[in-house]
Amino acid sequence: MLSIIVPVLNEHESLPQLLAEIVRSGERHGIGYEVIFVDDGSRDGSWDVICQLAEQNEKVSGIRLRRNFGKAAALTAGMRAAKGDLVLMMDADLQDDPAEIPNFLSKLDEGFDVVNGWKVRRLDPWHKVFPSRVFNWMISRLTGLKLHDHNCGLKLFRAEVAREITIYGELHRFIPVLAHAKGFRITEIAVHHRERQFGHSKYGVRRFLRGFLDLLTVKFLTGFGQRPQHMLGAIGLTFLGVGFLGLGYLAVLWLLMNVPPLWGGAPLIAVSPIGPRPLLAYSVAATLLGGQSLSLGLLAELIVSNTVREQATFSIAERTGRRDK
Numbered sequence: 001m002l003s004i005i006v007p008v009l010n011e012h013e014s015l016p017q018l019l020a021e022i023v024r025s026g027e028r029h030g031i032g033y034e035v036i037f038v039d040d041g042s043r044d045g046s047w048d049v050i051c052q053l054a055e056q057n058e059k060v061s062g063i064r065l066r067r068n069f070g071k072a073a074a075l076t077a078g079m080r081a082a083k084g085d086l087v088l089m090m091d092a093d094l095q096d097d098p099a100e101i102p103n104f105l106s107k108l109d110e111g112f113d114v115v116n117g118w119k120v121r122r123l124d125p126w127h128k129v130f131p132s133r134v135f136n137w138m139i140s141r142l143t144g145l146k147l148h149d150h151n152c153g154l155k156l157f158r159a160e161v162a163r164e165i166t167i168y169g170e171l172h173r174f175i176p177v178l179a180h181a182k183g184f185r186i187t188e189i190a191v192h193h194r195e196r197q198f199g200h201s202k203y204g205v206r207r208f209l210r211g212f213l214d215l216l217t218v219k220f221l222t223g224f225g226q227r228p229q230h231m232l233g234a235i236g237l238t239f240l241g242v243g244f245l246g247l248g249y250l251a252v253l254w255l256l257m258n259v260p261p262l263w264g265g266a267p268l269i270a271v272s273p274i275g276p277r278p279l280l281a282y283s284v285a286a287t288l289l290g291g292q293s294l295s296l297g298l299l300a301e302l303i304v305s306n307t308v309r310e311q312a313t314f315s316i317a318e319r320t321g322r323r324d325k
């Protein structure tokens, strides 16, 4: 069975038409499905619409969050309630086309765990499309998962994926990346994208700054999340090394300048005083930074060693043998 999860923030005009399209797509292709609308703190009566739809159609259920917690939280609430072994997420604003659902299912059958949509011809204003291109390119470069449209609202994945990745804050943009880091197989297919008919977009230009900061977080979490000292410690040691080199060089100069040679006479070389040299300031700063980074890494290791017990750091693909579960 397929669980369709739809996060909803002030989309009451779109919901009836969206459900009608999902029903049409489901009927035409004989798919068993449920639809879970998650109302993420709407204030436009979306919840009443969801209640009506749930009354008319037994496949529909609704969850209302107490306030607006963000798309990632809404999706998580939906995924926890999902009963299917496949999960499809789609936006509520009719920009994603439910007629694409069968294509996603057959692509997944080719042996993938996540099928990500790719809005090839995107019908959004340019100030959204262009930064998004850059953003997708950056994510692909930094994480090694090459997709054209990481943040596409339309995605299909197996229930294991939903169980094993944790999204919070605005990390819904990184569902494929997080799944990829767990070893799931990811692919993408082109989807038909439509213009927003009702309401307005819930994300402004700030999304790109936040998205970039989240990219750093995700890169760190997936790369060094279990071994932070390997990154912070490496930075720390580099800085310490640079600092010690600088200080050492200045120390040698100081000795040559102040200490007369064993055989007596004037100091070997005449150099300008050490105190006002820029190199001194840089070296001291580097030493301090290095020490800080190193101890920050130790603190991070302490946190990791206390939390790994609670969450799995690996992901099991299959089991064999007769051992009972």
Ligand code: UDP
Binding pocket: 006, 007, 008, 009, 010, 011, 040, 068, 069, 070, 071, 074, 090, 091, 092, 093, 095, 153, 200, 201, 202, 203
């Ligand atoms: N959404 C949500 N909570 C939020 C913001 C958005 O549930 O805090 C939903 C919204 O109702 C829509 C989907 O997430 O169904 C995508 O939002 P939107 O269409 O505004 O994003 P865009 O298409 O502009 O990227």
Ligand code: MG
Binding pocket: 091, 093, 095, 196, 201
């Ligand atoms: Mg939209």
